[in-house]
Amino acid sequence: MNQSSIGRRFVLTTWGESHGKALGAVVDGCPAGLSLCEEDIQGYMDRRSPGKSPFATARKEGDRIQILSGVFEGRTTGTPISMAVFNEDMRSRDYSNIMNIYRPGHADYTFDQKYGFRDYRGGGRSSGRETLCRVAGGAIALRLLADLGIHVTAYTKAIGPVACQDFDESQIANNFLCMPDEQAAKKAEAFLYDCMEKKDSAGGVIEGRITGVPAGLGDPVFGKLDAALAGALMSIGAVKAVEIGDGIQAASSLGSQDNDGFAWEDGRIVKTSNHAGGILGGISDGSDIIFRLYVKPTPSIARPQESVNKNGENISLEIGGRHDPVIVPRAVVVAEAMAGLVIADALLCQASSRMDNLKKLYQKP
Numbered sequence: 001m002n003q004s005s006i007g008r009r010f011v012l013t014t015w016g017e018s019h020g021k022a023l024g025a026v027v028d029g030c031p032a033g034l035s036l037c038e039e040d041i042q043g044y045m046d047r048r049s050p051g052k053s054p055f056a057t058a059r060k061e062g063d064r065i066q067i068l069s070g071v072f073e074g075r076t077t078g079t080p081i082s083m084a085v086f087n088e089d090m091r092s093r094d095y096s097n098i099m100n101i102y103r104p105g106h107a108d109y110t111f112d113q114k115y116g117f118r119d120y121r122g123g124g125r126s127s128g129r130e131t132l133c134r135v136a137g138g139a140i141a142l143r144l145l146a147d148l149g150i151h152v153t154a155y156t157k158a159i160g161p162v163a164c165q166d167f168d169e170s171q172i173a174n175n176f177l178c179m180p181d182e183q184a185a186k187k188a189e190a191f192l193y194d195c196m197e198k199k200d201s202a203g204g205v206i207e208g209r210i211t212g213v214p215a216g217l218g219d220p221v222f223g224k225l226d227a228a229l230a231g232a233l234m235s236i237g238a239v240k241a242v243e244i245g246d247g248i249q250a251a252s253s254l255g256s257q258d259n260d261g262f263a264w265e266d267g268r269i270v271k272t273s274n275h276a277g278g279i280l281g282g283i284s285d286g287s288d289i290i291f292r293l294y295v296k297p298t299p300s301i302a303r304p305q306e307s308v309n310k311n312g313e314n315i316s317l318e319i320g321g322r323h324d325p326v327i328v329p330r331a332v333v334v335a336e337a338m339a340g341l342v343i344a345d346a347l348l349c350q351a352s353s354r355m356d357n358l359k360k361l362y363q364k365p
């Protein structure tokens with residue numbers, strides 16, 4: 001399968017299927033000397049795991065990450081970093097009833113059309129479980145960024161019709177939904193219990209902020225930073241739209257409202273607002289990068305749905321197996337990982353884009 005890699009200098013390649021022996025990731029291009037151990041990555045993996053949340057699949061995913069190469073005595077060696085998670089609790093039987101059926105909203109039909117057959121156990125590569133590889137690779141990128149004072153934070157902005165009205169960062173880890181607003185989290189939980197009762201699922205919005213990004217990341221024309229971020233974030237399953245800064249609201253705004261002014265402050269240029277979300281002309285402008293992901297409801301629902309089987313019959317499908325009634329909270333850390341990968345890659349590319357950078361490294365005294 002092509003296109004399992006992302007990045008130009010900091011390159012993540014992922015492999016493995018939901019119900020195969022293992023899933024994993026290879027990060028190539030990580031500079032030598034970054035302090036790294038399995039526990040650094042495990043913290044991110046645990047945030048993606050269903051854990052004890054009533055709003056996540058009941059599948060028990062221990063997801064213990066193992067580093068197989070590229071790290072020695074607690075530091076990266078500059079060689080490819082291979083990581084694997086061996087699958088546990090695989091109940092492939094749950095899926096035998098859908099091997100000849102297409103789940104509405106999922107990738108079954110398109111995979112069959114493309115390859116002629118598919119790994120129907122849990123959706124194979126199209127499963128949400130594939131995202132654990134992104135999180136493993138992204139955790140390394142986020143660690144590299146943290147060493148440079150760059151931080152990525154994402155959280156749930158809305159679930160179904162319930163949107164956050166408040167922002168209290170300390171709340172994000174305090175509720176199953178990763179919402180920075182306690183009251184909104186309570187309302188969203190009640191909404192989700194109702195959805196589950198009706199054997200239905202819900203979607204929502206993830207918002208993220210990247211702080212500490214220097215101006216100058218991203219390349220004009222086809223390597224624009226906003227295009228790279230949008231591509232990386234849209235590649236997460238179930239994400240239907242991505243915004244940077246004011247996003248779609250900019251289309252109904254006026255130039256006089258949308259433009260961010262400039263001002264001198266303490267001898268440096270700053271922007272007086274941030275409608276652009278930290279990117280101008282595809283290049284970071286030094287202010288926070290703001291992004292938003294719009295996530296559809298989980299396609300696998302237990303309600304009867306119209307579908308077809310391969311015997312040419314129209315059928316009513318009720319999906320068994322274990323599924324997330326909402327994808328958003330589990331995808332928050334995936335969004336952080338993908339954003340981290342894009343920024344780490346852009347940083348490494350930028351290091352070689354100017355003569356003065358090269359002179360700092362190589363010019364003879």
Ligand SMILES: Cc1cc2nc3c(=O)[nH]c(=O)nc-3n(C[C@H](O)[C@H](O)[C@H](O)COP(=O)(O)O)c2cc1C
Nearest residue numbers: 106107126127128237238239299300323324330331
């Ligand atoms: C973290 C995560 C968990 C997911 N869990 C499920 C799930 O339990 N059941 C399901 O049907 N889809 C789940 N999905 C969504 C499917 O992977 C996705 O909808 C499917 O591959 C079709 O792709 P599309 O929605 O982008 O068109 C999950 C996605 C993510 C990112």
